[in-house]
Amino acid sequence: MRQKAKELLESGEVKVVIGYGQGSAPFKSTPIFIEKPEDAHKLIWNPTCVNNLTVYLRDACRQGKAAIVVKPCDARSIIELIRENQIERDDVVILAMSCPGVLNLDALAEIDLADVKSVEWHQSGIAIKTNAGETIIPSEKAFASKCLSCELAESPIADKKFGEPIERHPIRSKYADIEELEKMLPKERRAYWARQFARCIRCYACRSVCPGCYCKECFTDKPCQLWVLRSTDVESNWFFHFSRAMHTAGRCIACGECERVCPMGIPLMRLNQKMRKEVREMFGEEAGTNPEAPPTLGTFDLKNDPDPCSE
Amino acid sequence: MEAKVISKQDLATWIDALVKQYEVIAPVTEDGVVVFRQVSGLSEMTIEGMVGPAKSLREHFTPPTETLFDYKLEDLSAEVIPPENEERHRVIFGARACDAATLLYVGAVYSNVEPIDTAYFMRREKTYLVGLFCNKPAWSCFCTEVGDFLTNPVAMDVYLTDLGNRYYAEPLTPKGEELIGLGNFRPADENDKVANEEIRQKALERLPKRAEHETACLSYDWDHPVWTELAKKCLSCGACAFLCPTCHCFDIQEHPKLKKGSRYRCWDTCQFEKFTLMASGHNPRETRKERTRQRVFHKFKYSQERYCMLGCVGCGRCIAACPVNIDIRRVLEELEKTAVAK
Ligand code: SF4
Ligand code: SF4
Ligand code: SF4
Ligand code: SF4
Ligand code: SF4
Numbered sequence: 001m002r003q004k005a006k007e008l009l010e011s012g013e014v015k016v017v018i019g020y021g022q023g024s025a026p027f028k029s030t031p032i033f034i035e036k037p038e039d040a041h042k043l044i045w046n047p048t049c050v051n052n053l054t055v056y057l058r059d060a061c062r063q064g065k066a067a068i069v070v071k072p073c074d075a076r077s078i079i080e081l082i083r084e085n086q087i088e089r090d091d092v093v094i095l096a097m098s099c100p101g102v103l104n105l106d107a108l109a110e111i112d113l114a115d116v117k118s119v120e121w122h123q124s125g126i127a128i129k130t131n132a133g134e135t136i137i138p139s140e141k142a143f144a145s146k147c148l149s150c151e152l153a154e155s156p157i158a159d160k161k162f163g164e165p166i167e168r169h170p171i172r173s174k175y176a177d178i179e180e181l182e183k184m185l186p187k188e189r190r191a192y193w194a195r196q197f198a199r200c201i202r203c204y205a206c207r208s209v210c211p212g213c214y215c216k217e218c219f220t221d222k223p224c225q226l227w228v229l230r231s232t233d234v235e236s237n238w239f240f241h242f243s244r245a246m247h248t249a250g251r252c253i254a255c256g257e258c259e260r261v262c263p264m265g266i267p268l269m270r271l272n273q274k275m276r277k278e279v280r281e282m283f284g285e286e287a288g289t290n291p292e293a294p295p296t297l298g299t300f301d302l303k304n305d306p307d308p309c310s311e
Numbered sequence: 312m313e314a315k316v317i318s319k320q321d322l323a324t325w326i327d328a329l330v331k332q333y334e335v336i337a338p339v340t341e342d343g344v345v346v347f348r349q350v351s352g353l354s355e356m357t358i359e360g361m362v363g364p365a366k367s368l369r370e371h372f373t374p375p376t377e378t379l380f381d382y383k384l385e386d387l388s389a390e391v392i393p394p395e396n397e398e399r400h401r402v403i404f405g406a407r408a409c410d411a412a413t414l415l416y417v418g419a420v421y422s423n424v425e426p427i428d429t430a431y432f433m434r435r436e437k438t439y440l441v442g443l444f445c446n447k448p449a450w451s452c453f454c455t456e457v458g459d460f461l462t463n464p465v466a467m468d469v470y471l472t473d474l475g476n477r478y479y480a481e482p483l484t485p486k487g488e489e490l491i492g493l494g495n496f497r498p499a500d501e502n503d504k505v506a507n508e509e510i511r512q513k514a515l516e517r518l519p520k521r522a523e524h525e526t527a528c529l530s531y532d533w534d535h536p537v538w539t540e541l542a543k544k545c546l547s548c549g550a551c552a553f554l555c556p557t558c559h560c561f562d563i564q565e566h567p568k569l570k571k572g573s574r575y576r577c578w579d580t581c582q583f584e585k586f587t588l589m590a591s592g593h594n595p596r597e598t599r600k601e602r603t604r605q606r607v608f609h610k611f612k613y614s615q616e617r618y619c620m621l622g623c624v625g626c627g628r629c630i631a632a633c634p635v636n637i638d639i640r641r642v643l644e645e646l647e648k649t650a651v652a653k
Pocket of ligand 3: 551554555556557558610622623624625626627628629630639
């Protein structure tokens with residue numbers, strides 16, 4: 001992958017390679033933007049590569065052709081960006097990694113993070129080396145929850161693939177998180193979300209990290225905020241979250257980034273998965289699978305619309 | 312003032328006594344996140360085995376949303392109704408030394424110009440802090456680089472250290488003595504003092520050594536290439552600033568409902584693009600380069616120039632929360648390389 005990145009920069013085919021670099025701790029990676037071929041060695045690939053780097057793609061492609069390192073799940077957002085006309089297929093070189101799963105930082109709760117020396121893949125999960133020795137964290141615990149339900153053996157879109165396809169055995173249903181919520185009475189569900197949203201501090205990290213949130217001006221930033229207040233009371237927070245869920249419906253690829261970055265631990269994937277399930281049932285579509293298909297909520301097919309209202 | 316000791320069995324009774332007299336706010340685990348909330352007893356609290364920073368105390372001094380006043384409009388006049396202040400005296404239990412140190416800094420900011428921020432100082436006056444020493448600082452902590460308040464606490468009334476089966480308690484103010492008076496404490500003996508010293512030493516070993524940020528920061532490089540680098544990955548989310556206990560910026564907004572309404576203030580941050588957008592359409596901090604620079608300079612340069620203090624207490628929350636691993640310690644290192652060389 002480093003070799004390929006180097007070649008792409010040397011030949012001038014791309015202006016930048018967006019990838020993962022070593023972060024400020026052994027269990028953290030950080031996005032890097034390589035512009036010189038001699039810097040290609042800074043690219044890394046290990047279980048700490050959790051970010052969905054496609055959030056940077058729109059800006060990068062505007063400056064010229066860009067290459068990007070992706071996991072199979074992240075690659076789905078490239079499909080979305082293409083089908084929503086946010087980038088051109090020809091403006092991106094997709095360096096697709098084969099991915100055993102990425103680290104769920106919470107899995108290290110019992111490990112002294114200040115002591116961690118390295119984080120590597122291991123056949124039965126993730127191996128963490130500390131001053132005290134090596135600990136193997138089993139897959140069910142070590143990997144992000146999206147990885148436990150991942151069905152993607154390899155990237156659905158790619159220019160060059162690295163590593164072997166991975167035989168997937170999802171150990172968890174994609175909708176496992178929402179089963180419990182779906183069983184609740186509306187009143188209970190309301191109380192559940194009210195408690196979650198009461199914690200939201202409206203930092204908008206969930207929005208900023210989302211590759212599907214690309215509006216030039218977000219509805220939350222409109223100066224005339226009469227229906228979505230900037231205040232952090234439950235109602236305003238509620239409005240923000242439901243509007244965002246509606247806006248990303250049909251384009252959320254379930255990368256899990258919004259939930260990962262929420263400093264208040266709000267289980268946003270429960271909203272996203274619900275929306276994905278609804279979209280699948282209503283429109284028979286799954287975001288991030290087909291770059292040729294028109295955007296789900298941006299298309300009207302009156303003839304085949306099963307909704308009687310359209311008659 | 313004389314150090315005391317309380318056994319862990321007696322802790323619950325002490326807290327019960329505090330709850331009777333005060334509103335007690337303490338760390339609580341809510342859906343996996345540690346937040347400071349009002350509690351009614353020890354069983355609700357998460358104070359043991361907490362590695363690393365919980366959510367800061369900030370919201371209890373400057374709430375994320377605070378009503379300034381309500382109003383009613385009648386023809387051409389308006390009636391302004393001030394908010395009700397009915398907060399009881401309160402004890403914040405288990406505050407970290409970094410959070411307490413924040414109070415000096417934020418206090419300086421909010422009293423710098425007239426009129427001073429009365430809502431903030433009213434809350435300060437009504438609050439007693441029972442601090443808790445960090446036995447096991449997190450990977451992201453660097454308070455020792457920006458001050459020595461971990462061992463010489465400021466703005467606290469009592470300082471507790473967990474000695475395993477008991478707490479070592481130092482009253483730091485007369486109010487702190489009173490609080491201790493409500494529990495079954497005994498004077499600390501030599502044994503306790505040695506144990507306390509040992510635990511402190513062990514914690515200090517985990518932390519970086521004191522850095523000379525104060526001198527280096529003043530000569531930071533305005534055009535350092537690090538800003539361009541950061542700007543590439545920073546998402547301009549507000550996570551770093553909203554978790555930061557020293558960040559204090561707010562916006563004032565209005566919520567009109569026909570003939571009545573309210574004016575409130577809510578957290579805002581220089582990391583948001585619209586923060587400095589002017590009515591003319593000009594934005595002096597238009598790109599992320601200017602915005603990332605503002606955050607670091609505000610804490611490490613402007614604060615010193617204005618208040619002779621660093622605006623960062625090294626709590627590491629921004630480091631742990633940044634979605635793209637922008638680590639302020641590494642940024643400082645980069646800056647200081649050139650600053651010192653100058
Ligand atoms: S990241 Fe979390 S706290 Fe921040 S706005 Fe989103 S849900 Fe709220
Ligand atoms: S809404 Fe969340 S899970 Fe969906 S694409 Fe955006 S960041 Fe990823
Ligand atoms: S800048 Fe970061 S480390 Fe410093 S006080 Fe704020 S959150 Fe803590
Ligand atoms: S860093 Fe930014 S948000 Fe924080 S206090 Fe300074 S200007 Fe305000
Ligand atoms: S948390 Fe990180 S990405 Fe977000 S504004 Fe702060 S530095 Fe930028």
